[in-house]
Amino acid sequence: xxxxxxxxxxxxxxxxxxxxxxxxxxxxxxxxxxxxxxxxxxxxxxxxxxxxxxxxxxxxxxxxxxxxxxxxxxxxxxxxxxxxxxxxxxxxxxxxxxxxxxxxxxxxxxxxxxxxxxxxxxxxxxxxxxxxxxxxxxxxxxxxxxxxxxxxxxxxxxxxxxxxxxxxxxxxxxxxxxxxxxxxxxxxxxxx
Amino acid sequence: xxxxxxxxxxxxxxxxxxxxxxxxxxxxxxxxxxxxxxxxxxxxxxxxxxxxxxxxxxxxxxxxxxxxxxxxxxxxxxxxxxxxxxxxxxxxxxxxxxxxxxxxxxxxxxxxxxxxxxxxxxxxxxxxxxxxxxxxxxxxxxxxxxxxxxxxxxxxxxxxxxxxxxxxxxxxxxxxxxxxxxxxxxxxxxxxxxxxxxxxxxxxxxxxxxxxxxxxxxxxxxxxxxxxxxxxxxxxxxxxxxxxxxxxxxxxxxxxxxxxxxxxxxxxxxxxxxxxxxxxxxxxxxxxxxxxxxxxxxxxxxxxxxxxxxxxxxxxxxxxxxxxxxxxxxxxxxxxxxxxxxxxxxxxxxxxxxxxxxxxxxxxxxxxxxxxxxxxxxxxxxx
Amino acid sequence: xxxxxxxxxxxxxxxxxxxxxxxxxxxxxxxxxxxxxxxxxxxxxxxxxxxxxxxxxxxxxxxxxxxxxxxxxxxxxxxxxxxxxxxxxxxxxxxxxxxxxxxxxxxxxxxxxxxxxxxxxxxxxxxxxxxxxxxxxxxxxxxxxxxxxxxxxxxxxxxxxxxxxxxxxxxxxxxxxxxxxxxxxxxxxxxxxxxxxxxxxxxxxxxxxxxxxxxxxxxxxxxxxxxxxxxxxxxxxxxxxxxxxxxxxxxxxxxxxxxxxxxxxxxxxxxxxxxxxxxxxxxxxxxxxxxxxxxxxx
Numbered sequence: 001x002x003x004x005x006x007x008x009x010x011x012x013x014x015x016x017x018x019x020x021x022x023x024x025x026x027x028x029x030x031x032x033x034x035x036x037x038x039x040x041x042x043x044x045x046x047x048x049x050x051x052x053x054x055x056x057x058x059x060x061x062x063x064x065x066x067x068x069x070x071x072x073x074x075x076x077x078x079x080x081x082x083x084x085x086x087x088x089x090x091x092x093x094x095x096x097x098x099x100x101x102x103x104x105x106x107x108x109x110x111x112x113x114x115x116x117x118x119x120x121x122x123x124x125x126x127x128x129x130x131x132x133x134x135x136x137x138x139x140x141x142x143x144x145x146x147x148x149x150x151x152x153x154x155x156x157x158x159x160x161x162x163x164x165x166x167x168x169x170x171x172x173x174x175x176x177x178x179x180x181x182x183x184x185x186x187x188x189x190x191x192x
Numbered sequence: 193x194x195x196x197x198x199x200x201x202x203x204x205x206x207x208x209x210x211x212x213x214x215x216x217x218x219x220x221x222x223x224x225x226x227x228x229x230x231x232x233x234x235x236x237x238x239x240x241x242x243x244x245x246x247x248x249x250x251x252x253x254x255x256x257x258x259x260x261x262x263x264x265x266x267x268x269x270x271x272x273x274x275x276x277x278x279x280x281x282x283x284x285x286x287x288x289x290x291x292x293x294x295x296x297x298x299x300x301x302x303x304x305x306x307x308x309x310x311x312x313x314x315x316x317x318x319x320x321x322x323x324x325x326x327x328x329x330x331x332x333x334x335x336x337x338x339x340x341x342x343x344x345x346x347x348x349x350x351x352x353x354x355x356x357x358x359x360x361x362x363x364x365x366x367x368x369x370x371x372x373x374x375x376x377x378x379x380x381x382x383x384x385x386x387x388x389x390x391x392x393x394x395x396x397x398x399x400x401x402x403x404x405x406x407x408x409x410x411x412x413x414x415x416x417x418x419x420x421x422x423x424x425x426x427x428x429x430x431x432x433x434x435x436x437x438x439x440x441x442x443x444x445x446x447x448x449x450x451x452x453x454x455x456x457x458x459x460x461x462x463x464x465x466x467x468x469x470x471x472x473x474x475x476x477x478x479x480x481x482x483x484x485x486x487x488x489x490x491x492x493x494x495x496x497x498x499x500x501x502x503x504x505x506x507x508x509x510x511x512x513x514x515x516x517x518x519x520x521x522x523x524x525x526x527x528x529x530x531x532x533x534x535x536x537x538x539x540x541x542x543x544x545x546x547x548x549x550x551x552x553x554x555x556x557x558x559x560x561x562x563x564x565x566x567x568x569x570x571x572x573x574x575x
Numbered sequence: 576x577x578x579x580x581x582x583x584x585x586x587x588x589x590x591x592x593x594x595x596x597x598x599x600x601x602x603x604x605x606x607x608x609x610x611x612x613x614x615x616x617x618x619x620x621x622x623x624x625x626x627x628x629x630x631x632x633x634x635x636x637x638x639x640x641x642x643x644x645x646x647x648x649x650x651x652x653x654x655x656x657x658x659x660x661x662x663x664x665x666x667x668x669x670x671x672x673x674x675x676x677x678x679x680x681x682x683x684x685x686x687x688x689x690x691x692x693x694x695x696x697x698x699x700x701x702x703x704x705x706x707x708x709x710x711x712x713x714x715x716x717x718x719x720x721x722x723x724x725x726x727x728x729x730x731x732x733x734x735x736x737x738x739x740x741x742x743x744x745x746x747x748x749x750x751x752x753x754x755x756x757x758x759x760x761x762x763x764x765x766x767x768x769x770x771x772x773x774x775x776x777x778x779x780x781x782x783x784x785x786x787x788x789x790x791x792x793x794x795x796x797x798x799x800x801x802x803x804x805x806x807x808x809x810x811x812x813x814x815x816x817x818x819x820x821x822x823x824x825x826x827x828x829x830x831x832x833x834x835x836x837x838x839x840x841x842x843x844x845x846x847x848x849x850x851x852x853x854x855x856x857x858x859x860x861x862x863x864x865x866x867x868x869x870x871x872x873x
Contacts, residue, residue, distance in 0.1 A: 261660045
């Protein structure tokens with residue numbers, strides 16, 4: 001079977017999940033030389049509704065454009081985390097912000113305080129998505145840091161180049177510290 | 193069946209953007225439209241791009257007006273298009289009929305979302321397949337194309353313009369929300385590599401020009417307003433000079449020619465692809481984004497030794513009868529997955545005429561059909 | 576007269592006389608009067624026939640273009656202005672004249688009418704207002720007077736009509752004029768002004784329908800209607816000097832609105848220029864507040 005690396009960013013409108021999906025897709029597809037498909041699903045409202053962006057990365061052309069089983073889930077709300085819980089690969093990783101998602105589902109969890117790191121590095125809560133991308137650049141085997149930086153800079157609004165860079169660094173540094181511990185702590189199943 | 197070029201290309205692009213780029217490459221210089229999810233990106237890109245190439249973008253008061261303006265621009269010589277989704281497509285039916293009757297080239301893009309009515313504005317569906325064929329009133333032929341990838345959104349938009357110019361007919365590009373909003377890395381051809389066809393214009397002296405005269409090809413040369421060929425254009429049934437008529441000996445030949453110009457050129461108009469069909473016993477017949485789920489299903493079925501293949505329809509209307517007939521000898525089962533309750537599957541059944549079992553896999557829950565949902569319909573498949 | 580073409584030779588020059596006659600209109604209909612005025616106007620202004628596009632909708636007035644040797648387009652009901660917009664924007668050198676009826680322009684096409692006026696596309700629109708749907712058999716239209724009869728108002732009409740001229744004035748038309756089918760020299764003058772106007776120009780022509788409207792409402796024939804028009808029309812200049820009581824029951828004819836507003840194409844040229852410059856369109860904060868303040872709806 002063709003190897004596919006499948007990612008979902010999920011949260012509510014305004015949290016930057018679609019932008020995160022686009023940057024990851026560009027990092028892997030344009031700068032990293034992989035095949036990518038990025039799709040979105042969202043409700044009718046621009047702000048506040050359920051929103052998710054999904055990225056499939058592969059070394060071969062991609063047929064089915066949606067994830068089949070997730071390698072990586074980045075939930076920005078508790079609900080987004082619950083919804084995707086059954087969709088993870090056995091060794092899939094949930095990269096979550098413990099300040100946003102307190103109840104962790106079964107599976108491998110990488111706990112990264114995305115929002116706190118974003119505020120510390122840039123002073124902006126909205127940069128949590130970029131911090132997550134920084135972490136992903138160290139965790140996902142198909143994208144490297146340089147590609148992620150290029151892609152993020154390409155999408156950064158004028159005047160925010162440096163903030164994007166600092167956010168990526170903050171996420172990357174934190175992921176580096178915990179990378180040695182992969183697989184991360186496995187959350188206890190409800191029966192345990 | 194090739195998914196795309198050998199090397200992943202250097203541009204990440206949305207299906208809707210690729211459609212807009214295809215329009216520019218095909219020579220489209222006029223767009224009139226009305227905002228509607230999930231097609232609005234096409235308008236947004238063209239509002240930026242068209243004025244830069246000397247073209248015109250205009251946002252009209254509704255979809256009826258949009259297609260009216262597009263037809264007007266086409267009569268004045270511009271290649272023109274509009275884009276919409278279900279509710280707007282319903283409003284456009286009036287002028288799709290006008291464009292058929294008056295034989296005005298134009299391209300109508302419908303990025304399908306869930307319906308009926310306002311339905312599911314942000315979620316995908318394939319519920320407008322029969323509407324694209326029969327939505328406007330009266331007998332009429334129509335050409336409908338369906339892309340499955342971002343690159344194909346570009347290619348088929350170009351092709352839609354070429355066919356509409358060649359056959360003087362509206363061409364509908366039936367996309368769906370998945371394809372329209374999906375981003376893939378694509379490499380678009382250089383503008384000079386894109387094959388572009390233009391309408392045939394009259395070359396006779398204006399006083400000899402008979403605007404709707406039959407020709408061996410079936411498509412009369414098209415006079416352009418302001419270029420010296422003054423004639424009458426009407427939605428009334430008309431004689432060869434364009435004037436309204438009630439004469440039986442003028443009505444029937446007109447209607448016959450309208451159909452003949454399309455039916456006599458099915459080889460040129462119809463396109464389909466097959467994947468692993470050589471030894472297939474079961475075939476999936478699919479189109480649009482669902483064909484990608486189907487391709488995945490075929491790959492997975494082959495891995496466990498099931499002899500499955502895929503027939504992907506690119507031209508949806510006129511229905512590719514020949515394509516379905518060509519697989520009937522080898523396949524006893526045809527699986528037709530659709531994001532509707534069986535709109536193409538009824539065509540497949542009509543062609544199969546009992547020679548193969550046709551199973552419809554319908555999903556109308558506002559998301560793309562999963563490969564496993566198609567495989568569940570396959571005999572011998574164990575998840 | 577020297578240099579002036581006789582009516583007959585104008586007919587041969589402009590009508591598709593070899594094909595489409597006799598025409599579809601009833602005896603006494605006002606549409607032929609407009610047709611004559613249109614031909615005289617185009618002839619006087621000296622436009623080549625190739626440069627004129629005559630567009631119409633559906634209804635009695637909609638049948639007008641087929642008789643004339645211009646580029647002619649008979650569109651769908653109510654939508655003539657949308658087609659005309661496309662033609663004009665695609666080929667700006669063409670003179671696009673749109674002929675509609677009252678039902679055509681203000682019922683099914685009402686939305687297109689107000690938006691064409693607001694957008695100020697460089698078009699000439701003529702509305703033949705005979706207060707009824709003639710072609711389909713005398714049903715009431717958006718300009719049928721209150722209390723009168725129509726084939727769909729056998730018990731009397733209970734709606735109030737549009738004032739077409741005021742409607743398009745409010746929508747932003749650059750030029751609005753009104754005349755009747757009785758006041759033919761005035762019609763010629765107003766049509767000339769409308770065709771020459773830069774921007775959206777509309778001429779409302781009050782007409783009659785001897786076959787349906789007059790018959791159902793005991794108004795006599797075409798001559799009786801024309802007499803009524805003659806007696807009730809007041810030239811704009813004269814109306815200015817009249818007391819409001821004296822104007823009661825009368826209507827004004829002449830140029831009602833004539834203002835200079837940049838037309839759509841002129842404005843769109845700016846868009847093209849900015850698009851070609853590739854530099855993004857920048858708003859200066861002072862300009863923003865100026866634009867908000869000059870926004871017409873406040």
